[in-house]
Amino acid sequence: MEALVEALRCLPGVGPKSARRMAYHLLERDREGARRLARALEEAAERVGHCRSCRTLSEAELCPLCASPARDRSLLCVVESPADVAALEAGAGYRGLYFVLLGRLSPLDGIGPRELGLDLLERRLAEGEVQEVILATNPTVEGEATAHYVAELVRARGIKATRIAHGVPLGGELEYVDSGTLSQALAGRREIGGEEG
């Protein structure tokens, strides 16, 4: 019992109290659920690795996105984490491929270019399929520094590098947007065009 409580505490945000509650729930009310959870964890920990092409979490050597013939291979979107891939896939209508850095440049955390798999990214760029690299790292200081670093690497190969836009969230109100975001939004303003065609 103590071992189970202790093991559950490895989950983010789970302290001793919630761990105990979870353990009681599984043992008193849902033994079958407990067995399912144990099997799923066991299997995932054994079998999920990183895609050899984009570094995201994947069971196969090549993740389903990289393996899909329906994706546009000329577009490559660079993100920080597998969760970012899931977010973009959930609703952004993006049809290209991804490259997952599994982090961002942060000298004080000991994360440099080597830790981000940029040698693998370079090999992919060298294959010649990619025409445009979209930098979708987070709009934090480290995310910006990373975007700039990758962009230099991409441009050195004569490939187009673009950065996702930052600004006011849809349905948001200017009054409540922080000044940093507002100045970014102003700096990245666009001309409103007339009807096309």
Add this chain to the structure above:
Amino acid sequence: MAERVRLEEGWVLHRRPYRETSLLLEVLTAGHGRLALVARGARRPRSAWQGLLQPFRLLLLSWSLRGELGTLTGAEPAAPPLPLAGRALWCGLYLNELLVRLLHRHDPHPGLHRTYGEALRGLAVAGGERVRERVLRLFELQLLRELGYGLLLDRDAGGAPLVPEGRYAYDPARGPLPLAPGEPAPRGSVPVSGALLLELQRGRVGDAALPAAKALLRAALGRCLGERPLRSRELFGALPMVAPGPALREGA
């Protein structure tokens, strides 16, 4: 009894996730030096602190301190964020790494807080590599002075005044040692001209002297930094597979 400080100028040097929804900040404050502060709840989606507690923005910070780790109780912008982008941003990260590595916590350096702000503003407006390099070198010089490891720039290690035409071997531990014509600088020291040292003494460094100033300050900082390398230096010059054009030969 906890010590409380209200609305003191400070900069975030580094932030990392802490517990489930908080941030652990390293800050440089005007009156209390470098501090570690916990910003509770700053990573909640709707937290107003999320966007505000970023490096390179002058803030007014309030905190309470009991022991080593403080708790942030308030943060307000004191100025708009500095528009650091591209390589200027890497330079900023380099400054932050220097400060976190070399400053002890709770050791006030009011002069350094000002110097740091000026350096960041210099980087934000700098148009090119040379301007950025100059900003970095003058900051390093000032940082060493604040730490009590200031360079000896007006006389040599024997106490004789420096002559601009003279050649010296700068030994980080002892200072400038005069070199005879044709004599090579001994191992562990950096060959420099008297003119460069005198220029640095006045807080200036010309374009032509930038490479020598970089070597000198790197050696002097190396003495304080020890064996562990600065990770931000990897960003400069180490771009793999890129032909080293003039725009890329830059660095900290």
